[in-house]
Amino acid sequence: MLRPAGINAASLDIPVELYPVDIVAVRHEYFTERRAGKRFDDFLNERMQGRRPVNAKLDKDGQATVVVAAGSWWLNAILPGDEDLEWRLPINVVGSKQIVELTSQNVYTRTKSF
Secondary structure, three states: OEEEOOOOOOOOOOEEEEEOOOHHHHHHHHHHOOOOOOOHHHHHHHHHOOOOOEEEEOOOOOOEOOOOOOEEEEEEEEEOOOEEEEEEEEEEEOOOOOOEEEOOOOOOEEEEOO
């Protein structure tokens, strides 16, 4: 289960993405090294080794429930507002139930909206 803790996310449509790889690192690798004739989507699929990303949206209570295979995942989410909050969290999935809280302490970046 995913939920923001101490952050008002109610009634917002917030997409959450879980990738089996660090999508930001893969994007950086793709664009910093020449890849003649290879599209980013193809490069990303190679890096994910047959695994697929999982998409979810936080509900009206600011929560989402997703089912993913055990292993390492990367969570990406952006909460828009006067100050956009972005999360890029590594998650190690073990067991059948885990709760991941998106907090102001584990936020990756804060960006002012102008």
